[in-house]
Amino acid sequence: MDATSAHQDSLPISSDALLARLHDWGLSYRLHTHVPLRTVEDSQAVEHEFMVPGEKALRIKNLYLRDKKKRNYLVTLEQTRDIDLKALAAELGGGTLSFGSADRLMEHLGIRPGAVSPLAMINGAESGVTFYMDAAAKEAEVIYMHPLVNDRTVAMSRADTMAFFDRIGVTVHWLP
Template sequence: MNAFSPDQSSLPFSSDELLEVLRGWGLEYDLYSHCPLKTVEDAKMIEPTTFRDGKAVLRIKNLYLRDKKKRNYLVTLEQDRVIDLKDFGAKLKVGNLSFGSPGRLLEFLGVRPGAVTPLAMINGSRHGVRFFMDDALLLADWIYMHPLVNDRTIAMKRADVLTFFERINAKPEWI
């Protein structure tokens, strides 16, 4: 299976269901359909500029990590930010961190590789995934992210993204 819209019915929570939840909660977004984007480099090739209507846009990258005690972490960063996993694990006092397997990614966040997104916390918050978010989000007016599949991107206002996190009881730890 791929991380594309045609395969979304195999996810615990589909992209279409997520978009319906956002609409039902009155959270606004603009939806873009495009070829699958698996990496930051892919996204840089097609995504719009860093400003939207004169407002700052945050493009992100997302890491699904695990520690030796099998605890799960989602780390959302500004797309060009560099993170040293060893230092990050030491800072969190959890030891060495590594990337989680595709199977665990699907089990704990409900997405496939290439579609990791903070919106996956709609699944992750129920599975005890610890969520870290770059404090650059607090300065952005708009955030671009995948809605659980990697052939779609949504643009949401920062306030709506934060409201979404509140609604699903996902409390980001700011880094």
């Protein structure tokens, strides 16, 4: 199965259920539907269709990583930021990092490859995934991210994004 909304009912929490929870919690978002986006390049090709001119937005990329001690991490970075996994491992205080498998991604974050998103911490919080976010998010007005599927993007204010993390009991660790 792919990571689109056509298969969302096979996820532990569907995209529709997540969006309903955001609404019920009083967290605002703008929802955009589009072709499936699997890479930063895919995103850059269509983001002009829904980004608001002049908006101080953070467009992101996400890495699901695991260390040798079997600790799981979700790392959210500004989409054009270069990342050195060795340096990141030192920053996280762990050993060598590797990308988590598709099976582990589903087990720990409840999503498929191509839909990795900070919003997946709704599942990751219960699985012990540690969340790291680029400090650039502190300056953003709006954060664009997938709501557990890769053919939808939500734009949420930074304040509502942080309120989401508070609501699900996730501590945001900031990466300089």
